[in-house]
Amino acid sequence: MGQTARVSAIAWTTAASLAAWLWLLLCQGFFWRTDVRLPRRTEPDEWPSVCVVVPARDEAAVLPASLPSLLAQDYPGHAEIFLIDDGSSDGTGDLARELACRHGGLPLTVASPGEPPAGWTGKLWAVRHGIGLARARGPEYLLLTDADIAHAPDSLRDLVAAARTGSFDAVSQMARLRVESVWERLVVPAFVYFFAQLYPFRRIGRKGARTAAAAGGCVLLRAEAAERARIPDAIRQAVIDDVALARAVKRGGGHIWLGLAERVDSVRPYPRLRDLWRMVSRSAYAQLRHNPLLLAGTVAGLALVYLVPPVAVIAGPAVGDTATAVVGGLAWLVMTGTYVPMLRYYRQPLWLAPLLPFTAFLYLLMTVDSAVQHYRGRGAAWKGRTYTRPDAVPDEG
Structure with a gap:
């Protein structure tokens, strides 16, 4: 029995x-399909201004592989970069200035917000400072991207064209993570697979759907939508800030899109299981x-x-x-x-x-x-x- x-x-x-x-x-x-890529896009007659905000803390090891790709963006409109050095101890800010002098390209401003006050994560405090500096330029769009993300030369123009064509308030691409070590091959693709299972990309881009998510490494955000959603103040304590950002934008009536990247890559290595x-x-x-x-x-x-x-x-x-x-x-x-x-x-x-x-x-x-x-x-x-x-x-x- x-x-x-x-x-x-x-x-x-x-x-x-x-x-x-x-x-x-x-x-x-x-969720298991991987064909959700940057949506159909046509180039606008007039290219809007864009400010790129890069929060960075102790990123000297990866910055030479990522920052030059932002400086070299082939963007027809006005664009500039604000790298916010979040209390780095490895010379991140000085290295960023050196790379800008060496490579040229888009204008770069390096600033530091100081230590975050109680109730803020360090990254979002840096993002807040960067957005504050950017708003003085009156951009139509903000590109929030991490310091370990390398962009193809036409990445910014593709993001802006997709946002304009689809009337999206936020367009986010999940950067292709590095898969070179044994553990990266075993764990990294599954990480993206599990994320897509929790937040199916097709539902995110559907108007009226409750599902909301973004990939923090690459988010093009309409400045007006960011202000309406009180980004980043409304999510200042969120550890999973990309999902929190997408939900705040969607709650504010925004239309968002998330998909897999073609030529936006993370250069950060994760060689060991730990x-x-x-x-x-x-x-x-x-x-x-x-x-x-x-x-x-x-x-x-x-x-x-x-x-x-x-x-x-x-x-x-x-x-x-x-x-x-x-x-x-x-x-x-x-x-x-x-x-x-x-x-x-x-x-x-x-x-x-x-x-x-x-x-x-x-x-x-x-x-x-x-x-x-x-x-x-x-x-x-x-x-x-x-x-x-x-x-x-x-x-x-």
Whole structure:
């Protein structure tokens, strides 16, 4: 009787996992497709002015590979760059000035806002200072981009043309992250895959849809929309600032778009597992609003969706239940198939696709570790600053 109950529990759990995957495949905004790229665009008759705001803290290692790409933007209208040195100790500001003298191109202003006051994250305090300087120039658009992001020469003109053509208040591209080390190949494509699963790109760009998200490395924002949404003051404590920004813009009636980038790349390396672990765990619990019930539900959901299928394939025959193994195999197959497009986008070998359950298990551990660090008082630590109780991303409703 006990064995039958165990077999029945495994069978029902595996069936639930397959049902979840069929729902994700068909009903979650086709999140697994990677064809959401910069939308149709036509060049405007008159190019609006743009100010580029780059918050930077201890970025001397990556700045030579990123800043020259901004200086070299082929933009027909007026554009200038404001790099905000957020208390760097590695000479980031001086290096930025040196690179501007060496490469020329767009005008560059380097400024420092000082230490952030209580209630502000360092990055958003730097962004606030940069936007304040930019507003004195009266730009129509602001490009918020991170110091580790390299842009193709026509990136800015493509972003502006897309925003104008589609009447978007915010156009954001998820930069292609670096995938060179073994751990980057295993973890990075899955990071973008999981993000798209939470925030399906097709829904974000749909007017009236509640789903809102952006990729903080590259956000072109209409200045009027930023002022209407009180960016960044309204989101000053948000650790996951890109999603918070998109939600604030959408709440203010703005139309936003997010998709995968073609030629916008992150040059920041994450060669070791601990580097990637830190990147994920610093904000994972903030995503769950520091709620233990949401944490428990997330862990259970990850286990059901990603871990049950391979366990069923192994455990089914062990308990004499071939049907359960077949159902688990089908769920694993659907999972693998939905991951293949992302691996192709990142130009990675397809044999990595069946390893997604292992990667999901790593993300589960990172999420739990994020909660542990929060309750130890370490919160979201980043580059020498710790935010012990950062605000969660604001609700969509």
